[in-house]
Amino acid sequence: MNHYTGLIRVLPKYGREASQVSTLDELVKLAIDAEKTMEGHMSEPKLKLPYEFQPEIKEKLIEAAALQDMSATQLLIRIIERKYQEVMG
Structure with missing residues (x-):
């Protein structure tokens, strides 16, 4: 996953709407703003896959x-x- 896609997926979890943002620079600014307002650091959401592997x-x-x-x-x-x-x- 590239950084652009990752931030688009993560930012809504932190109250930032990222779907209308068109550049990585704008996404990074949103991420910095989000991280400044919280304790700790942002992380990528964990997904549980709906199927089993051998x-x-x-x-x-x-x-x-x-x-x-x-x-x-x-x-x-x-x-x-x-x-x-x-x-x-």
């Missing part, structure tokens, strides 16, 4: 995600987005 596939996904310091869900989303861009782009 245990060996799940283990590989978790291991690969840990090596990249992200959740398995985030890694799966990144893989899907890259494949989507490859097919559509």
Whole structure:
């Protein structure tokens, strides 16, 4: 997931409407403003996938995600987005 997409998904959780923002710079300014008004730091929403993987596939996904310091869900989303861009782009 690129930073632009990530911020668009996260900012509404913190009370900032990001759908009409057109540049990464504007999104970053919104994110900074949101973070200044809260305790702690913003984080990407966690998603629970609605299906199960075979245990060996799940283990590989978790291991690969840990090596990249992200959740398995985030890694799966990144893989899907890259494949989507490859097919559509």
